[in-house]
Amino acid sequence: MLSKLGRIDSRVLYFILLLSFIIPLLRPLGLPMVISDEVQKTYDLIESLPSGSRVVVSFDLSPGGYDELAPATVAVFNHMAMKGIRMVGMSFWDAGPSLLDRSLAGSLYADKEYGTDYVNLGFLAGGENAMSAVARDITGAFPRDFYDRPTANMPIFDGLQAFKDVELVIVVATGNPGVPEWIRQVGDPMDVPIATIVIAGLVADYAPYMQSRQLIGMIPGLRGAAGYEALIDMLGRGTAGLDAQSAAHLMILFFVLIGNIVYFVERKREKDEADEEGAAS
Amino acid sequence: MIQGRLFTFWLFVIMSVVMLYAGSYVKKGNKTIKIRRLTPLEAIPEAIGRATEAGRPVHFSPGLAAITGQDAPQTLAGISLLRYVAKLTAKYDVRLIVTIRRPEVLPLAQETIRQSYLEEGKYDSFANVSVQFLSDQQFAYAAAASGVIMREKPAASFLFGAFWAENLMLAEVGTQVDAFQISGTASIGQVPFFVTTTDYCLIGEELYAAAASLTADEVFLGAILGQDICKAIMVALLVAGVIATAFGSDLFIKLLSL
Amino acid sequence: MLRTATLVITFLAGFIMIAAFFFDVGFLSVAEAQIQDWGVIVAAFALAMASINLIQVNVNKAVSSENVTDKICSFVLLASLAGMSIIGLTKGPTSDTYNVLFDGIMAPGQSTVWALGVFYIASAAYRAFRVKNADAGLLLFSAAFVMLGAVPVGEVIWSGVPAVSQWIVDVPNMAGMRGMLIGAGIGAFSGGLRLLLGIDRTEVG
Structure with missing residues (x-):
């Protein structure tokens, strides 16, 4: 029985894991919500900004990671829109602008005025070099937006030339260029606060920046989204996915446990067989 | 001088001087430095030997980063290791498959392999090498590289360079086709996945040390010595900074913002 | 020359x-x-x-x-490459056609591959995370706390789980991370300097 478990087909594990996702999605367990410190800090900072403040949102992500980050992004956009904060969106990943459009369409910004309350500047090639150029002169680096409209005469840019004039930068990130580059080009030299909405897999990488206060807020994936949705009292996809995430974590730990039981039993059997052979010879 | 970069500038100067001095110190014949062995590097010929015996190809990925930006050194270290692997595949007539994510890495990889085959006197076998650009999208590359590994069933898979969330996928697919896998990355968050899923892993700076070890002996020893002195300087600065801050001094904070 | x-x-x-x-x-x-x-x-x-x-x-x-799967995959890739390039060049990335292809094929395709990662974690968890010695035991113990601390069920099991999880991330994990970061940074610096000064000519052939 145990030796069969040791040689189990990976697809059986995949199927069990899939079930552990699907069942809580269909029948939520109603587990209590935990709001982490880093999510609370991001919320507090946005809450403290006066109406009319300008926040840059850099959509530095791949389409693959979008689904994990979309719930948190929409929750933050809703909060910003409710507070009357103006949003300047841009991207240094080629797929970013289209994904930014999707998030904007699903948030309260959809009812706001384009060019006055929010803007999607599109994609700029060049990674960190391009970030540096934009930080010094936003409309100079983006003379036209994602829809090929001139940016210089948009009301949102009245009195806004460089990043020193923005209150906060939020980096929606799945990799590099992303958070470390923004810290190097804007956070440290211009003293602009930086927060991030980031995939869970990068939390450990960026935790040192939180401790050194080079990042002032971090919303990690689905878990962060659920917390943020609770804070703004607008439950959405983040909250819905949280039970499924709990079940999957438990299932993976269960796999580790079973794998180790099989390992120990087989090791003991091999040892016993070796001892018997030794005694026989 | 740009505001806030004075301290970094002097650190750059000191580190450069240390590195160059360490290089010349070793070059003068003072080779009394003992360094530990890099087991993953020593396992490369064994892995290629297995591929030779099995008559199966070898897969190599120089990571997902470009040759510019902060992860470029990882890609270049990966290319250095590709040179070594290509020499061995040329020597033993094993088919080499290289999968590429970044367009600008493609000519670099092609040229490196061509040079290796020339040096081994096996230029005719160069036609046996398949260097494939797959996609510059992270997960399109991961899916395509996994497909290549599944279909070609390499006996050895080398993953050296910068990797992100796709690394586990590449390593697990390698395990499924029973490939002997050696990895190396300085993408710190990804190290645990490689450590648990591949046979050997070069952790963090070991990747650079491995790449340096393939150059002339004195260059390698000089680089290792220089790096260790620089690390000692960093540790001293860290300890001094912690003590100063613990006693309420903001000297280091001021120093860093000069 | x-x-x-x-x-x-x-x-x-x-x-x-x-x-x-x-x-x-x-x-x-x-x-x-x-x-x-x-x-x-x-x-x-x-x-x-x-x-x-x-x-x-x-x-x-x-x-x-000779492999039929290879043939089909290559044909699909070439057709997709031609189709997306023509639409991108003639209609631009904000056109409805481009958006349909992006939202309907490219984005969900990449999300799927991304999501597959969790299945690989499951098989790696089952096969590779073995308590072979005390170090591996410690690693597994820490991983279990961090995983449980990341989701609400951890607090349901024991109220101290999130605090222990946070401590593991903030203290031992951070110390190790910083050590590796500094080492990797110096390694990259050393490699860059050798390359710039032509001491190491590996990359230029």
Whole structure:
């Protein structure tokens, strides 16, 4: 029985894991919500900004990671829109602008005025070099937006030339260029606060920046989204996915446990067989 | 001088001087430095030997980063290791498959392999090498590289360079086709996945040390010595900074913002 | 001769970039911007070369591969490449057709591959995370706390789980991470310096 478990087909594990996702999605367990410190800090900072403040949102992500980050992004956009904060969106990943459009369409910004309350500047090639150029002169680096409209005469840019004039930068990130580059080009030299909405897999990488206060807020994936949705009292996809995430974590730990039981039993059997052979010879 | 970069500038100067001095110190014949062995590097010929015996190809990925930006050194270290692997595949007539994510890495990889085959006197076998650009999208590359590994069933898979969330996928697919896998990355968050899923892993700076070890002996020893002195300087600065801050001094904070 | 020219160009480009990082001098900033622009142009040419490589490899497979799966995959790739390029070039990335393809195929396709990662974690968890010694035991114990601490069920099991999880992330994990970061940073610096000064010529052939 145990030796069969040791040689189990990976697809059986995949199927069990899939079930552990699907069942809580269909029948939520109603587990209590935990709001982490880093999510609370991001919320507090946005809450403290006066109406009319300008926040840059850099959509530095791949389409693959979008689904994990979309719930948190929409929750933050809703909060910003409710507070009357103006949003300047841009991207240094080629797929970013289209994904930014999707998030904007699903948030309260959809009812706001384009060019006055929010803007999607599109994609700029060049990674960190391009970030540096934009930080010094936003409309100079983006003379036209994602829809090929001139940016210089948009009301949102009245009195806004460089990043020193923005209150906060939020980096929606799945990799590099992303958070470390923004810290190097804007956070440290211009003293602009930086927060991030980031995939869970990068939390450990960026935790040192939180401790050194080079990042002032971090919303990690689905878990962060659920917390943020609770804070703004607008439950959405983040909250819905949280039970499924709990079940999957438990299932993976269960796999580790079973794998180790099989390992120990087989090791003991091999040892016993070796001892018997030794005694026989 | 740009505001806030004075301290970094002097650190750059000191580190450069240390590195160059360490290089010349070793070059003068003072080779009394003992360094530990890099087991993953020593396992490369064994892995290629297995591929030779099995008559199966070898897969190599120089990571997902470009040759510019902060992860470029990882890609270049990966290319250095590709040179070594290509020499061995040329020597033993094993088919080499290289999968590429970044367009600008493609000519670099092609040229490196061509040079290796020339040096081994096996230029005719160069036609046996398949260097494939797959996609510059992270997960399109991961899916395509996994497909290549599944279909070609390499006996050895080398993953050296910068990797992100796709690394586990590449390593697990390698395990499924029973490939002997050696990895190396300085993408710190990804190290645990490689450590648990591949046979050997070069952790963090070991990747650079491995790449340096393939150059002339004195260059390698000089680089290792220089790096260790620089690390000692960093540790001293860290300890001094912690003590100063613990006693309420903001000297280091001021120093860093000069 | 060609190798010397490569080394000289490498040194000059690197030196200008480093100098422009530290000093606010007009001509250095101009030179830095020029080098960056050239970099973008070189990258664009590299993309063209890579596309040719992609087409060559897949046309070969589509025509001469004995494996039917290989043939089908290569044919689908070539058709997608041609279709997306034509629509992108003629209608632009904000057109409805492009958006339908992006939202309907590219984004969900990549999300699927991303999501597959969790299944690989499951099989790796079952096969590779073995308590072979005390170190591995400690690793597993820490991993269990961090995983449970990341989701609400951890607190349901024991109220102390989130605090222990946070401590593991903030203290031992952070210490290790920083050590590796500093080491990797110095390694990268050393490699870069050797390359710029032509001490290590591995990358220039």
